[in-house]
Amino acid sequence: MQRLRDLSRLVEAVFNELSESFGEYQKRRGLDCVSGCGACCNNPAIEATPLEMLPLALRLYDEGRAEQVFAELEIYSGFACYHFQRASLDGSQGQCGVYQERPAICRMFGAAGYGGKDGKIQISTCKPIKATHPQQYADSLIAMESDPPPMLRHGKERVKQLDYDLGKQDMPINQALKYVLEKVMMQAYFFGADDPHGWDDGSRVA
Numbered sequence: 149m150q151r152l153r154d155l156s157r158l159v160e161a162v163f164n165e166l167s168e169s170f171g172e173y174q175k176r177r178g179l180d181c182v183s184g185c186g187a188c189c190n191n192p193a194i195e196a197t198p199l200e201m202l203p204l205a206l207r208l209y210d211e212g213r214a215e216q217v218f219a220e221l222e223i224y225s226g227f228a229c230y231h232f233q234r235a236s237l238d239g240s241q242g243q244c245g246v247y248q249e250r251p252a253i254c255r256m257f258g259a260a261g262y263g264g265k266d267g268k269i270q271i272s273t274c275k276p277i278k279a280t281h282p283q284q285y286a287d288s289l290i291a292m293e294s295d296p297p298p299m300l301r302h303g304k305e306r307v308k309q310l311d312y313d314l315g316k317q318d319m320p321i322n323q324a325l326k327y328v329l330e331k332v333m334m335q336a337y338f339f340g341a342d343d344p345h346g347w348d349d350g351s352r353v354a
């Protein structure tokens with residue numbers, strides 16, 4: 149399983165880059181997420197690749213919760229990301245329960261660029277942000293050429309290139325977690341769990 153742990157560290161390094169570049173754009177343009185808003189997470193159709201869920205799957209495994217979460221995901225019929233912690237009945241308010249390990253898509257979708265049908269770059273952002281920061285949104289559209297948003301596609305590619313097999317397919321976020329949890333548990337079963345702190349390079353004194 150050490151290979152998955154090494155891969156996870158690479159994924160986390162890319163996550164940090166994405167958080168920095170996408171977060172920095174969002175802040176610079178004044179397109180911050182609305183405080184306490186959970187609208188994006190309140191949707192199980194959000195897609196991620198299993199690779200994006202690997203750091204979370206390993207954390208769950210190390211905490212001894214992999215089997216339990218896998219079993220719950222098998223029968224999960226909720227209307228949100230499994231890790232969304234609702235703070236309102238309709239789910240419009242809430243917070244991420246796994247913020248440190250959240251997948252790439254969650255680090256990018258506040259305000260990001262995508263290619264429109266006409267080939268021009270558009271800003272992908274949500275209704276709550278547009279409604280809360282209308283002027284900043286309008287200014288960002290005007291400044292599109294001089295200050296373009298970081299592209300979603302490039303962010304996805306940065307992660308995917310680390311492991312084509314686990315990164316090639318987007319799937320609903322809960323399904324992506326289930327997929328990679330199974331992979332982690334299988335690897336641990338057949339090859340052992342290895343050291344969660346990465347000391348299996350022979351440097352540790354026996």
Ligand code: SF4
Nearest residue numbers: 189229231232244254
């Ligand atoms: S992982 Fe966290 S941020 Fe991403 S959709 Fe789920 S609850 Fe929201």
